[in-house]
Amino acid sequence: MTATADPNELKGEDWAGEMGRKWLTHIDLFEGMIAPIGDALLARAGIAQGERVIDLGCGGGLTSLAAARATGPEGAVLGLDISPDLIDEARRRATDHPNVSFICADAATVALDDAPYDRLISRFGSMFFADPYAAFTNLHGLIRSGGRIDLAIWAAPRDNPWMMELMGVARSHIDIPSPDPRAPGPFAFADLDYVRDILAHAGFSAPDIEPYQGEQAIGGPGATPDEAADFALASMAIGRALAEAGADTLARAHSDLVSLFGQRHVPGKGVMMANKVWLLSARA
Numbered sequence: 001m002t003a004t005a006d007p008n009e010l011k012g013e014d015w016a017g018e019m020g021r022k023w024l025t026h027i028d029l030f031e032g033m034i035a036p037i038g039d040a041l042l043a044r045a046g047i048a049q050g051e052r053v054i055d056l057g058c059g060g061g062l063t064s065l066a067a068a069r070a071t072g073p074e075g076a077v078l079g080l081d082i083s084p085d086l087i088d089e090a091r092r093r094a095t096d097h098p099n100v101s102f103i104c105a106d107a108a109t110v111a112l113d114d115a116p117y118d119r120l121i122s123r124f125g126s127m128f129f130a131d132p133y134a135a136f137t138n139l140h141g142l143i144r145s146g147g148r149i150d151l152a153i154w155a156a157p158r159d160n161p162w163m164m165e166l167m168g169v170a171r172s173h174i175d176i177p178s179p180d181p182r183a184p185g186p187f188a189f190a191d192l193d194y195v196r197d198i199l200a201h202a203g204f205s206a207p208d209i210e211p212y213q214g215e216q217a218i219g220g221p222g223a224t225p226d227e228a229a230d231f232a233l234a235s236m237a238i239g240r241a242l243a244e245a246g247a248d249t250l251a252r253a254h255s256d257l258v259s260l261f262g263q264r265h266v267p268g269k270g271v272m273m274a275n276k277v278w279l280l281s282a283r284a
């Protein structure tokens with residue numbers, strides 16, 4: 001152990017600023033890692049022609065574009081994100097899609113003149129609210145009565161070896177205090193009783209939750225162990241904490257990650273590590 005990381009350093013919640021820019025810098029790799037989860041989310045949602053859909057925390061807007069293919073030109077998709085950098089990228093990608101638009105706003109408080117919408121989807125964009133009870137109450141007001149929401153949320157870190165094994169490497173070099181499991185961040189909704197309580201409080205009913213389990217390519221499909229280690233340290237919060245512990249610590253962690261990823265490397269596919277996600281739907 002050479003240093004203690006500030007747990008706030010590991011949350012990576014500054015989506016309106018640094019975290020949004022980081023996601024943009026590595027956007028193809030992030031999106032490549034979670035593409036199968038977006039496909040599963042949209043298949044389960046079963047969006048119909050003509051529906052009007054909100055994509056919550058849309059990032060670079062790939063799921064917004066996929067949803068717009070389901071609604072067809074009679075429907076419309078609004079991508080909503082707090083990061084101005086990601087909204088710029090989403091708009092750039094959607095220039096030829098007249099039924100897709102984007103707005104940069106905090107979903108916790110945004111008011112939409114053209115609400116209510118029929119649907120809301122979100123791939124990993126719903127777990128970052130400081131007050132999720134208030135935020136989901138606001139979201140409930142944006143969906144018509146009986147309209148459906150579909151969320152992809154991470155299951156617990158212990159069920160996500162890609163995160164546990166990365167953290168294991170980081171923790172062998174720096175001391176990382178365990179965060180509050182409900183603190184805003186990727187794993188804030190791992191406790192399904194907590195999520196059900198938030199949804200019920202906000203006015204949603206009939207929650208239906210199914211597990212998704214698969215493998216994700218760290219650093220995107222086809223990455224080598226070295227490329228995957230570069231990606232993990234450059235894009236994830238543990239990278240910054242390790243860098244702050246000094247160049248030697250960072251280099252040793254990089255070397256350990258390359259060894260770990262070498263064991264998980266599948267030629268032609270990349271560094272494949274198991275994941276677990278909850279696909280959740282409910283009615284407004």
Ligand SMILES: C[S@@+](CC[C@H](N)C(=O)[O-])C[C@H]1O[C@@H](n2cnc3c(N)ncnc32)[C@H](O)[C@@H]1O
Pocket residue numbers: 015016020023031034056057058059060061062063080081082083086105106107108122123124125126128129
């Ligand atoms: C893990 S990224 C997922 C991006 C995108 N859904 C995807 O799957 O490619 C989380 C997204 O949620 C957005 N986000 C976080 N808090 C938000 C908020 N309060 N309001 C709107 N968007 C938010 C972030 O800016 C980021 O784009």
